[in-house]
Amino acid sequence: PVGFSLGLVWTPCVGPIMASVISLALTESLDGGAVLITLAYAMGTAIPMFLIMLTGRTLLNRVPFLVKNTGKIQKVFGVLMIVVGIAIALNWDRQVQTALLRIFPKYGTGLTATENIDIVQNALARRESKSDGSTGAEGQTATGKNMRSFSYANQPRKGKLGDYGKAPEIVTQGTWLNTEGPVSMEDLKGKVVLIDFWTYSCINCIRTIPYLESWYDKYKDEGFVIIGVHTPEFEFEKNENNVVQAMKDLGVDWPVVLDNDYSQWRAYSNHYWPAHYFIDVQGNIRYYQFGEGNYETAEDVIRALLKEGGKEVQKTKTEKERKIEAKTSETYLGFSRGTEFISEVTMVKDQALDYIPAENLKNGNWTLDGTWTVTRDYIVPEDNGSLLLRFNAKNVYLVLEPEEAGGSITVAMDGENIQNTRDVVNGTLIPDKSRLYELIDLPKAGSHVLTLKINGRFRLFAFTFG
Structure with a gap:
């Protein structure tokens, strides 16, 4: 009890x-x-x-x-x-x-149902807007009527369209990319709009991009628009040049606005990367979904909204969903959200310390060897150091930021060299940008130990798996 x-x-x-x-x-x-x-x-x-x-x-x-x-x-x-x-x-x-x-797929939803009702959501929106003093396009604070005019009640399922109220205005004052100047919801009237909350080093977001690209190419001439809202998870993702380069690398050619102050994120009371909100030609939110998957359903929603708007679109085959085989959870390395760290030495925050690696790693455990500093969001070696991680997955990715040019990382699995990936060649990774890197790409998922030997100053933020 x-x-x-x-x-x-x-x-x-x-x-x-x-x-x-x-x-x-x-x-x-x-x-x-x-x-x-x-x-x-x-x-x-x-x-x-x-x-x-x-x-x-x-x-x-x-x-x-x-x-x-x-x-x-x-x-x-x-x-x-x-x-x-x-x-x-x-x-x-x-x-x-x-x-x-x-x-029990709905376990816990009743316990948090009160938090999702409009009066609570509006109170949260008012509180969050006051904390940063953000204002809308017409000088309204983030508590303006367009900020939480929609409802999260009765979350949509299986592509069934609902009416969740007016979409919030685009209030973020960040830079716009792939378009000439700011775009407002009034400008988008008469079009079917997909609002995509994403950040460029999030593997879950990256895996949705091929589907977004496919939908954009198929339906943009029929009045379909994607507005990417780039809300950063890590500090380096606020850098406009980094975002521009990532969009080029990933093939993102639809309009994107930088939401570095989280004002658009809060306008939607959003909690997820990625998050997709589907808006009809009248500017109403008719469907939304969070995370990866359900791509066929999402495309059906787009076609249904275009049909409502008077467009005749033919149903085409949606790309096959990629199966995620990982049995290891996303692993953050900074002390604020870090988990599964084990060591013969107790972790010390924000100070360089000589760490002794632990043995007998279990799934998700990671350990350090050498002198490292563990900060709030990332870990960084003093020129050289090693990291060991036990994982159970097919793919392993690492989010990192170089502090200086010229360093390299040797990547091994179970004590042996690995097959080349799009980022690792002959067992060596040479990071030159702040982004997500693919370390491991196996034919099938399995339990292994990853070893990184680091030569140089790199900030390591998080591991993700596929």
């Missing part, structure tokens, strides 16, 4: 309010209101735990059997804690979570 209760307490961490707390931190929006929100969230988790403690004491005092057998009960729970610890170490907990989500 206690575990179940704690599960109920912590499940809301996936909700919009927690996302807003994180968003305030990411955008460095710190004021009295931000402190109060974070404090309120902390109290919201602490109070149920306190009540559980009081209830437990009362129950013990009223049930003689429990008092008489307290020692035995403690031993039983001690054994259970050891078993749970072993399960976590062996990653059995992830398998249980996956199984539960397969059986």
Whole structure:
């Protein structure tokens, strides 16, 4: 019962309010209101735990059997804690979570449903807009009527069109690329619009681009427009030159606006990379979906909206979806979001330290050898160092930023040289840009140990897998 209760307490961490707390931190929006929100969230988790403690004491005092057998009960729970610890170490907990989500796909949605109602979403939008003082095209603050005029209630499924209200105005003041000057929602009236929230080093976003490109080529002459909103996850993604180069490399030739201050992200109360919002010719949001996949459904939505707008479009075959075989989760390396780090030496924040690598890595574990500095968002070696990571996947990618030119990274798997990828040649990676690099490309997924030997100053942000 206690575990179940704690599960109920912590499940809301996936909700919009927690996302807003994180968003305030990411955008460095710190004021009295931000402190109060974070404090309120902390109290919201602490109070149920306190009540559980009081209830437990009362129950013990009223049930003689429990008092008489307290020692035995403690031993039983001690054994259970050891078993749970072993399960976590062996990653059995992830398998249980996956199984539960397969059986109960809507588990937890009811617990966060309150956070998705319009009154709460509007309050979050007002709070977030005040934190950065962002304004709309006509001087309105981000609380203006166009900012949260749509609703997240009754999330769409299986391509069924709904009516989620007016799409927010494009309020970000960032630079526009692939178009002459800013574009407004008024300019887009009469067209079917796909708003694509993305960032160029996100592998999930990158994998959607071939589908976006296909849809854009097929339907742009029929009145279909893609507006890419580039909201950066890492600091180097705010650099306009980096984004321009990435768009060229990835083949992004539709309009993109830079959303470095997250104003457009907050206008939509968005929480995901990638996120797609489908807007009809009247400027209303009719469908939305998050993450990868469901490409055939998305294309059906585009055709349906074009047909509503008076266009006759023929159904064509959607590109086959790429199967994701990874059993290792995205792994951040900075201390703010870093997980699965193990070492013979305790991690120290923002200081250079000699690390001793751990042995017997489990899936997702990573360890360091040599002198490294672990910062909030990335790790960086003192000229030379090694990183080991155990993964279970077909593809491995690394987001990194060179601090200086001329360095290189030797890439090995299970102690042997790897096959060439689009970025690694003869076992060597020579990073020259701040972006995502492909390290491993295997015929099929499997469990392996990746070893990186680094020569030079590189900021390593995160591993992703496919």
